[in-house]
Amino acid sequence: MTELTLVQAVNRGLFEAMRSDPDVLVLGEDVGVNGGVFRATEGLYKEFGADRVIDTPLSETGIVGTAIGMALYGLKPVAEIQFLDFIYPAFDQIVSELSKFRYRSGGQYPCHVVIRSPYGGGIRGGLYHSQSTEAYFCHTAGLKVVVPSTPADAKGLLLTAIHDEDPVLFLEPKRIYRSVTGEVPDGDGRVPFGTARLVREGTDVSLFAYGAMVPPTSEAAEKLAGEGISAEVIDLRSLVPLDEASVVASVQKTGRAVVVHEAARFCGFGGEVAAVLAEKAFYSLKAPIARVTGYDTPFPYALENLYLPNADTIMHAARSTVKAG
C-alpha cells in the first residue's frame, strides 16, 4: 500500500499498465514532454519514449480517430482529452465510430480505446474547464463510463479500463485530484466495472453520488448522523454499466433516495437512477426521490460555489425526504 493523491494514482496506473504490456500507449495534448497539464502522465515520456507517449497536434478528433485506428490494429491506446469541455470535436469519433465498431461490424472489429478526461467544477475554471457532461456519453450504446472518487479506485478502475475489451470513457474528478489522498494497493488492484462502492452504511436514506460529489456527500452523511439521521452513502463509480442491484437494494433498505451530481439536472444521470428506483424499488419508497444537482444553466465562473451541490444542500435534500415520509 502507498499513500497517493488521486492524480498520482492515475499516473501510477498508467506506469504499471505500460510496463506490463508493450501494446499500451498514451496520446494527447501535452502528455509527453510536459507530462500533462495536470501531471497525470508525468515521467511516462522519459521511461517509454515518444513512440508510446505521443504529443499530438491540437485536435481532439485527431486524437480519438487515430486512437481508434491503433486499437483496430491491436494496440491499447489511452487517449487523454485535456478537459472534458474540449471533447466535442471528437464527439463524432466517439459516438459514431468508437462506440459502434464492434456492433456495426458484426463483432469483426472490436475497438478498445480508453479515453481519460478530467471533468467537473470547483476549480475556478469557468464555462469551459468545469462541465460535467457524462450523460451525453452514458446515453451512447457501446461505451462504458466510469468515474473514480478515491485514489485506489482511480488506479483500479483505470487498470480495468485498459484491460477491458470495449471502449471506456474514464472521467477524472479534477477538483479532488490532489485534495483526496488514500492508500493504493501496490499490485494490480483492479476494480471491476459494474460495482458500486458502499462508502457508509445507513438506514434512513440512501445518498448516491460519484466523482467529486462523493466527499461532500460523505460529509453530509456524517453531519446528518449528528441530527439523528442515518444516511447510507453509495459511490456509483461505474455509470455504465451501472450497479443497479446495489442501488435498488440500498433503497429497499432505507426507503428514501437522494441522487447527487454536479451535472445539470435535466436528463442528467440522476434521472436514470431515479427511473431505475421508480421501476424496481417503487413499493419500498417512503418519500419522493430527491436530486441535488447543478442547475440547467451553462456553468457559471464567478458563482460556481452557488451552482455546485455541497454538504449543506445535500443535507437539506436528505432532511426533506426524511420529513416527507
Add this chain to the structure above:
Amino acid sequence: MAESAVPSVAPASGSDSADGLSPQRLLEAYRTMVLARVTDERCLHLQRQGRIGFYAPLQGQEAAQVGAAMALRPEDWVFPAYREMAVALLRGVPLQAIIDQLFSDSSDLTKGRQMPNHFGFRAQNFVVASSPIGTQITQAVGAAMAARLRGDPIVTVPFFGDGATSSNDFHAGLNFAGVFKVPTVFFCQNNEWAISLPREKQTRSPTLAEKAKAYGFSGVVIDGNDVKAVYRTVLDARRRAVAGGGPTLIEAQVYRFGPHSTSDDPHRYRSNAELEAAKRKDPVLRLQRELKEAHGLDEAGDSKIWDDARAQLSAAIEVAEKTPKVAPDSFLDDVFATPTPRLAEERAAFEALVREGVIKP
C-alpha cells in the same frame, strides 16, 4: 516489376509490362471492373423493386478503385467509405459476401446492422465502413502509426470522396499524417459531386491534391479513368510510404455516373449533357477498348466476361434471397464483448414481448 501480390484474382501470371500491369493483370482488372459494373446496375434495379433497401452506386469509379486496390498487398489495410465495392472484390471478398450484406441475410458478416454498401470484411483487411463522412481518415492514420510501431511494413489506405476533403477528419488526419510521417496513402476519388454540391463549391482550391502541400507532403492528381495510371501512382506512393518516406494524397479524377444513392435524383442539380460527356470517358469501356486494340481481346472473349459476371451475380442473388434474414434477437448482440446486466434484462424483456405475441418478428 512483379511487385504487387493481388489477393483475389488468379495468380498474376507473366511479368508486368513497362507501364506496370501485364496484359494478364489488365484482363483481371477488367473482369473485376465488369463484375462491379454489372452488380451496380443490377442493384439499382433491385432497390427499385424493393428487394434491397438502399444502394449507393459506384459506376464511373471502377478503374480508380481497381487500379488502387491492385497496387496494394493483402496485409495492407483499407479504410473504405460506402462506395468501395470494387476494392472489396479486388481484395478477394467473394461477391456472395457483398450480396449477403445488401440483403441483410443471415450470412451477412455485419449481421444486418447497417444499410447496404457499409461493408466490413476483416479477412481482407477491409475495415467496416460507416456513414459519417471522413471519419475513416484519422482512423487509417492511427492504424498506420500502430503498424509502424509494430514494425509491420504495410500501408493503410483511406478511400474517400471530394466532399470528405471538407470534413474535420480530413484536416486532422492529413495533419497528423504529416507530423508523424505515417505510411498512409490517402486515396480521394473526386467524382465531382457530393450529393448535389459540385466540386467547385466544395473548395476554392484549384485541385484537392494540392491541399497535401499544407500538411508537408505531396499530392498528385491523376486520371481516375486510367487503371494503369492509378495503379502506378498508388504503387509509387505505397513504396515510398513503406520505405519511411511518409504519406501521399492522391486525387483520382472520376465522375459519378449514378445518383449519390437510390434516395437521390441527380436531375435536380446537374445536366444530362454533363453526364453524357463524362460517360464518353467511361473507364470500363476505355479498358475494354484497350484490351481489344492492344491485347487481342475478341468479341466472344469479351461477351463471355460480361456473361460470366451476370451469371455469377444472378447466382449470388438467388442464394441471398433463399437465405433466411438475420435472427430477430440478433440486434441485441455485439454491443459489448459481454452483455451488461442491463442488456441481459432488455433481451429478456424483448423475448417476453415476442413470447406474448406483442412483437411479431
